[in-house]
Amino acid sequence: MNNNEIYKRNNAKNFIYISLFFFIIYLCFLYLGIDFERFFSALGRFGSLIANRYYPVEIPYVLEPGYLGSILDSIQMGYLGLVIGVIIASVLAYFAASNITPSKKIGYWIGKFFIIFSRSIHETIWTILFVTIVGFGMLAGTMALTMYCIGFFGKLFSEELENVDMKLVETIRSNGANEIQVFAFGVWPQVKTAFTGILIYTWDVCFRASTIIGFFGAGGMGWYLKRNVLQLEYARTSAIILSIIVLVIFSEALSAYMRDKIYKETQ
Amino acid sequence: MSGYQLTIDDYSKQNSSKILKKIIFYILLIIIIFLSVYFIIILDTDWHRIGSGASILKQLSYFIGLDVKIMPHLILPAFETFLMACLGTMLGLILSLPVAWLGAKNVTPLGAVSFGFARMLMTISRSVHEIIWALIFVGAVGLGALPGILALAFRSVGFISKIISENIEGADKKPIEAIKAAGGSGFDVMYYGIIPQILPTVIGTIIFEWDINIRRSAVMGLVGAGGLGLAFFRQMHMSNYPGVTTVILFIVGLIVIGEILSHYLRKKII
Numbered sequence: 015m016n017n018n019e020i021y022k023r024n025n026a027k028n029f030i031y032i033s034l035f036f037f038i039i040y041l042c043f044l045y046l047g048i049d050f051e052r053f054f055s056a057l058g059r060f061g062s063l064i065a066n067r068y069y070p071v072e073i074p075y076v077l078e079p080g081y082l083g084s085i086l087d088s089i090q091m092g093y094l095g096l097v098i099g100v101i102i103a104s105v106l107a108y109f110a111a112s113n114i115t116p117s118k119k120i121g122y123w124i125g126k127f128f129i130i131f132s133r134s135i136h137e138t139i140w141t142i143l144f145v146t147i148v149g150f151g152m153l154a155g156t157m158a159l160t161m162y163c164i165g166f167f168g169k170l171f172s173e174e175l176e177n178v179d180m181k182l183v184e185t186i187r188s189n190g191a192n193e194i195q196v197f198a199f200g201v202w203p204q205v206k207t208a209f210t211g212i213l214i215y216t217w218d219v220c221f222r223a224s225t226i227i228g229f230f231g232a233g234g235m236g237w238y239l240k241r242n243v244l245q246l247e248y249a250r251t252s253a254i255i256l257s258i259i260v261l262v263i264f265s266e267a268l269s270a271y272m273r274d275k276i277y278k279e280t281q
Numbered sequence: 282m283s284g285y286q287l288t289i290d291d292y293s294k295q296n297s298s299k300i301l302k303k304i305i306f307y308i309l310l311i312i313i314i315f316l317s318v319y320f321i322i323i324l325d326t327d328w329h330r331i332g333s334g335a336s337i338l339k340q341l342s343y344f345i346g347l348d349v350k351i352m353p354h355l356i357l358p359a360f361e362t363f364l365m366a367c368l369g370t371m372l373g374l375i376l377s378l379p380v381a382w383l384g385a386k387n388v389t390p391l392g393a394v395s396f397g398f399a400r401m402l403m404t405i406s407r408s409v410h411e412i413i414w415a416l417i418f419v420g421a422v423g424l425g426a427l428p429g430i431l432a433l434a435f436r437s438v439g440f441i442s443k444i445i446s447e448n449i450e451g452a453d454k455k456p457i458e459a460i461k462a463a464g465g466s467g468f469d470v471m472y473y474g475i476i477p478q479i480l481p482t483v484i485g486t487i488i489f490e491w492d493i494n495i496r497r498s499a500v501m502g503l504v505g506a507g508g509l510g511l512a513f514f515r516q517m518h519m520s521n522y523p524g525v526t527t528v529i530l531f532i533v534g535l536i537v538i539g540e541i542l543s544h545y546l547r548k549k550i551i
Contacts, residue, residue: 039371042364046426046507056431059421067420087325090317097314134536135529136500138412142517143525147340149330152321226410230503233325243416255413262408 068252075250076257081238085261088234091155092224096217098156099163103129107168111175114183114201116193129172133165137223138230145231155224155232162223167216174208175201207280211273218269225258348516348524355512355531362508362535365426365501366494369433373494374487376434377442384442385449388471399442407439411497412504419505429506433498437490444486448479484550488543495539499532509535 043050075081109115110125132140140158148154183200191199228236235254242250331337383389384399414435418428457474465473502510509532516524 039368042368046361046364046368048425048427048430052422053427056418056422056427060418060431063417063421068417087320090320093313094317094321130537131533134496134533136496138500138503139513139529139532142503142513143344146517147337149327151325151327153326156321222408222410226412229412239413255409258410258413259405259408263404266404266408 067248070249071256072247072249072253073256076253081235081254081257084228084233084235084238085257087152088224088228088236089221091152091159091227091232091234092217092221095156095159095224096163096213096220099160099220100167100213100216102160103164103168103171106164107172107175108197110168110172113176113180114178114197125168125172129165129168131165132161133169135161135165137162137227141227141230141232150231150233152233155227155234158227158232159220159224163216163220166219167212170212170215171205171209174205174212178204207276210276214269214272214276218265221265222262225261343522344526346523346526347530348521348527351512351516351521351524351527355509355528358502358507358509358512359531359535361426362498362501362510363495363539365429365498365506365508366433366491366539369430369498370437370487370491370494372430372434373437373441373490377438377445380438381442381445381449382471385446387450388467388475399446403439403443405439406435406437407443409436411436412500415501415504415506424505424507426507429498429501429508432501432506433494436497437494441483441486441490445479445483448482449475452478481550485547488546488550492539492543496536499535 043053106125106128108125109117109121110129112118112122115122115125137158140161141155144154144157148157178201182204183196186200187196224234226236226239228234228238229240230236235258239251239254242254380399380402383395384403386396389396389399411432414432415428418431418435422428422431452475456478457470460470460474498508498510499513500510502508502512503514509528513525513528513532516522516528
């Protein structure tokens with residue numbers, strides 16, 4: 015067998031793989047009932063929708079005091095959800111970190127379970143559930159964001175806790191410190207910076223989520239969005255989406271600045 | 282020399298002003314907490330409607346139990362959700378390749394113009410929530426799985442293209458220069474010089490994004506795209522609370538499967 019034949023055979027193999035891949039995608043499309051004509055014209059439709067309906071953006075709508083108040087509502091929901099969520103998540107993460115957990119058999123699994131459970135349910139589903147339990151309003155949104163923060167912050171922070179240097183912890187423990195002292199003097203100084211960084215990142219994500227959960231009955235900007243979507247007020251909808259983009263960019267810039275500052279201070 | 286001397290008094294003054302600043306910062310934070318508690322829990326909440334703790338527990342107890350009858354009807358939507366996530370991630374990858382090419386400083390063709398344009402696209406894609414993307418696409422292409430796929434794709438573009446362009450910027454320059462010196466075109470540089478270097482990280486990123494997309498595609502049905510979200514929406518509107526619990530269990534199961542798969546795949550690649 016010379017090189018040419020191997021080359022030809024490889025080419026044929028690749029060709030078979032690629033055509034199989036496209037065939038599977040074709041089957042997926044058939045299964046999902048997607049019209050190919052619709053799929054390939056989707057970008058054009060998207061563009062014409064933006065240009066014809068959403069385009070004349072009604073900026074004055076988002077400058078009305080009612081809407082500005084709802085922005086404040088969203089920020090407050092995000093903030094309170096973050097604070098409560100982080101407090102609960104820190105405790106859970108302490109239990110769910112396999113190296114420093116006080117009880118390996120029960121506490122570890124309980125912490126891990128709660129973090130995974132609150133992480134795997136999307137924030138909008140949490141909102142719907144809490145709205146059915148406590149009714150419409152910002153309380154339901156705050157609870158939903160709390161669950162969201164527990165999942166998000168808990169996962170990142172417990173991974174951070176699992177990466178601490180165990181030598182220091184063992185030294186302190188062998189000197190007769192109890193669990194609280196071990197955490198305060200052995201673990202906490204090592205994860206302090208990471209804690210702040212993750213906190214700021216969680217705030218960023220939490221604020222992004224708080225702009226939308228009003229769509230399902232919690233307060234804030236999402237409620238205005240839902241109203242205008244249902245009323246087919248495209249100009250106002252696009253203004254609200256634009257305002258969300260601006261706010262998210264602003265909060266992202268702020269959190270990047272804060273993280274940079276903290277990074278510099280610890281160096 | 283006297284200008285550079287730091288006496289103990291000066292030092293303690295600086296230190297105390299620093300501590301004062303810190304204290305003011307924390308007091309401000311606590312005041313904001315109290316304000317938000319006041320606005321949310323006292324002003325905005327209708328305690329009368331919620332009632333006592335017993336009525337909350339009663340409301341919660343509706344959710345206990347499983348609806349076995351709807352389980353067979355959930356398997357196909359679960360599969361649909363899974364497929365939506367896969368196709369959405371794939372389409373997102375295809376869409377993010379040109380954006381990443383424009384958004385990497387060292388290969389962008391038109392300098393600051395195309396770089397800024399690509400960065401703007403990435404930011405818009407990331408800052409618009411997937412529910413809003415789904416709403417827009419339901420308006421554009423109608424109900425079904427297609428708006429869900431498109432929404433997931435547009436939402437993933439920001440993250441994937443950001444990672445890819447950062448990797449392109451950080452790629453080793455020596456092979457690129459060698460290909461250039463041998464007379465390779467821009468495409469050759471991309472295909473033989475850059476892509477082999479960034480491939481492992483990019484595949485890891487795609488698997489990570491796919492994992493998140495499963496979570497997102499489970500809620501696409503709430504605004505008109507198909508999948509488990511639609512089943513959740515129906516059960517919720519029929520006030521069939523055990524059914525709601527069942528759908529949530531299916532969602533959690535699907536996500537756990539996705540997490541295990543992505544963990545295994547990432548390990549295999551690295």
